[in-house]
Amino acid sequence: MLTSPLRRVISASVLTLAFASIALAADTNPTQERADRFLNIVNSTYQAMVTLESNAQWEASTDVSPVHDASAETAGKARAALVGNPAIINETKALLLKRSELNELTVRELEQLTLISAEGPMTNPKLVASRIAAEVAQASTLNGFEFKLHGKPITVNEIDNLLSSSTDLEERKAVWLASKESGKALREGLIKLRDLRNGVAKELDYPDYFALKVAGYGMTTEEMMKMNDDFIQVLRPLYLQLHTWAKYKLAEKYKQPVPKRIPAHWINNRWGQEWGGLVEAADLDPYFKDKSPEWIAKSSEQFYVGLGFPKLPQSFWEKSDLYPVKAGDTRKKNTHASAWHVDLDNDLRSLQSIESNQWWFNTNHHEFGHIYYFIGYTRPEVPPLLRDGANPAFHEGFGELTALASSQVPYLKSLGVLPADLKTDDTAFLLSNSLGTGIPFIFWSSGVMAHWEADIYAKNLPADQWNARWWQYVRDFQGIEPPDGVRGEEWCDAATKTHINDTPCYYYTYAIAQVFKHQLHDYIAKNILHQPPQNCNYANNKEVGDWMRKIMEKGKTEDWRKVIKEATGEELSTRAMVEYYAPLLKWLEEQNKGRPIGWEN
DSSP states (O other), rough: OOHHHHHHHHHHHHHHHHHHHHHHHHOSOHHHHHHHHHHHHHHHHHHHHHHHHHHHHHHHHHHHHHHHHHHHHHHHHHHHHHHHHHHHHHHHHHHHTGGGGGGGGHHHHHHHHHHHHTTTOOOOOOHHHHHHHHHHHHHHHHOOOOOTTTTEEEEEEHHHHHHOOOOOOOHHHHHHHHHTTTHHHHHHHHHHHHHHHHHHHHHHHOHHHHHHHGGGGGGOOOHHHHHHHHHHHHHHHHHHHHHHHHHHHHHHTTTTTSSEEEEEESSSTTSSOOOOSOOGGGHHHHHHHOOOOHHHHHHHHHHHTTTTTOOOOHHHHHHOOOOOOOOTTTOOOSSSOOEEESSSSOOOOOOOOOSSSSSHHHHHHHHHHHHHHHHOOOSSSGGGGGGOSSSSHHHHHHHHHHHHHHTTTHHHHHOOOSOTTTTOOOOHHHHHHHHHHHHHHHHIIIIIHHHHHIIIIIOOOOOGHHHHHHHHHHIIIEEEEEEOOOOOOTTOOGSSSSHHHHOSSSSHHHHHHHHHHHHHHHHHIIIIIIIITTSSOOOOOOHHHHHHHHHHHTTTTHHHHHHHHHSSSSOSSHHHHHHHTHHHHHHHHHHHSSSSSSSSO
């Protein structure tokens, strides 16, 4: 249990705050000196508390048990007691009123502290305690849920593998339905959490929790939704062509009439966010069968070492949980891949369930993109409060950039995954790339996910309309429908997606990351590698690493708009993404000649 360490940290925090109050009251120095003293105290104590809470959450995620759940809840309350302390909140507000007397870095620290405090404001201790307890309970349900197929336990990897391999539509339907059972168990907890999260946000004058989260971008809800709607509008012609091509391909595969909308269980991904497995000429799974999960993990480290980054510390390999729970082991763990910066310093970890296939190869590269971003900004010039991405999408964007780079044919050949003399179909690989975390993903994240969470948090959508609204968006944005036509309100199919529960109001971040990654990749390919973006190789190029490091090392010390403009010469834009897939759009238009495009008419 964490009781004794927590007591020591809380006691130290209380004493620190007491001394800080005396020092601040007596301080006759300028505002900057006052802020420096305040932030020195907050940064050191914040880092200690993050370390304590992250360790507790790691145990709760990797070994689900009542003991670990209780420890995570206690650690969460302790963190709130520190960063949500009214004295911290009031001093932060007072200093921000004098922002003109402060340097830019100090203002950014104070603004970040405001966002952190808003997650657990102890102006309402009962509300915060209720939220923390509810989130721990929700995480326990999510991480410990046992999926069953025909009454027998089935793992998440087994669900995904069956959806990737089976051509029996009845079996696929049964597997898809089994994958949605967790939503029923998570529904009531999410309803409770919606109200608690909104209540917490209002304590610091945010209208709702969605508004609090988009404030991390320096944006309003309306601005965030417009940005995502703009992504959809620009990419819609390509999506409609992909949707048309995909449903004809799937109908041929399953020997069925071509549908208007694609039945959800026809797609390999449980949420229809990626449409993999449709391009035989770009199927790389056979090339990974002789590669061990350990090799896959090490290949991602080698990618970054080749760019001039350091090897990961030995503690990473000792403390991470990278592989599936062994058969017969009763331990339950979170199955969603993630990267952890446990102490905001050198304690780096990853939680995965790596298997020998292309999806895990790309996913592991993504997670290591996070890990090396942590390494990039972990330096004395970046205060602990600002050891984060320039915005949340930067973190996901670097993960996705790493995954995109790892999917390029020349890179795969240089790594020995593909034979050096193998002749590949460039269009097939571009098509496969677009169907992965490419175009359908935008319509899922910018469309379905962003709009649904905005509805439940910002618009307070009644809980008895949640599943209907979810499927309305799936039909309208994705052109996908459930197997049996209607999914009742006893289900909560949105909650089967991990971050709806544990990192809410976040999926638009993944959409922005897709746009961001293409801008970074476009710049690297054209200006450093001098190779086509659709077919290039980062391997062992130190200049690429130096360029990436200049962005990474800033952390959150500069405005993200400034960072992307200085790095690429342009503001956030879908230009690079449109250009990347332009050859594919032309090919799809030829393939779809004579076919009705889309699903609306």
